[in-house]
Amino acid sequence: MDDRPLEDIKRHDLIPFAQLATQLEGVMPAHVIYSAFDKRPAGFSPSWLGMLRESLGFKGCVFSDDLSMAGAHEAGDPKARAQAALAAGCDMLLVCNDRAAALEVMLACQGIETKRPAKLRYSRARPDLDALSALGRWRRAHAKLEALANQSKPSAI
Numbered sequence: 025m026d027d028r029p030l031e032d033i034k035r036h037d038l039i040p041f042a043q044l045a046t047q048l049e050g051v052m053p054a055h056v057i058y059s060a061f062d063k064r065p066a067g068f069s070p071s072w073l074g075m076l077r078e079s080l081g082f083k084g085c086v087f088s089d090d091l092s093m094a095g096a097h098e099a100g101d102p103k104a105r106a107q108a109a110l111a112a113g114c115d116m117l118l119v120c121n122d123r124a125a126a127l128e129v130m131l132a133c134q135g136i137e138t139k140r141p142a143k144l145r146y147s148r149a150r151p152d153l154d155a156l157s158a159l160g161r162w163r164r165a166h167a168k169l170e171a172l173a174n175q176s177k178p179s180a181i
Contacts (some may be wrong), residue, residue: 030060038080045080052087052118055095064112068099073113088114091129092122103132110136 026033041051053066053073062069067089076082088109089095091102099108102125106117110133117133119126156162 026056026058028058028060030058033058033060041076041082042080045076045082048082048084050085050087051076051082052089053114055089055093055098064108065095065098067096067114068105068108068112070112077113085115086113087116088118090118090120092119092125102126102128105129106132 053069053076055065055067057063057065058072062071066072073086076086091105091109096105099105102119102122106119106129109117117129119129157166
């Protein structure tokens with residue numbers, strides 16, 4: 025819980041986000057409650073994520089913080105946590121170190137329709153296969169993989 029006045033948070037904590045918002049491809053809000061702004065943790069707060077996208081101009085991907093962390097339990101069971109993070113504006117959900125919760129979230133998310141994935145496909149995130157294949161490191165790795173694949177093929181008798 026962070027009980028500082030909102031003006032203090034804006035003057036100090038939001039400065040890096042304001043300066044980098046248009047350059048970052050992804051961010052992860054913490055499970056911190058900034059009580060002067062919202063009673064929900066930042067990752068479950070449409071207000072915080074709205075400020076990030078609308079006021080600061082962030083266009084990238086918002087990853088939830090780990091939904092299996094104690095700070096996320098306030099939002100309910102794993103399914104409720106996933107729903108709260110998505111409703112707040114997260115694009116990707118992280119469930120770490122809790123296989124049962126991860127499976128529950130995967131099942132809960134099946135069939136969810138959203139318009140957000142389209143915005144995740146922005147041009148600078150797209151790999152350029154020609155540029156990649158021109159890299160010496162890629163060519164060496166590709167040659168090793170092909171050699172391994174050829175070793176595992178059964179020989180003709």
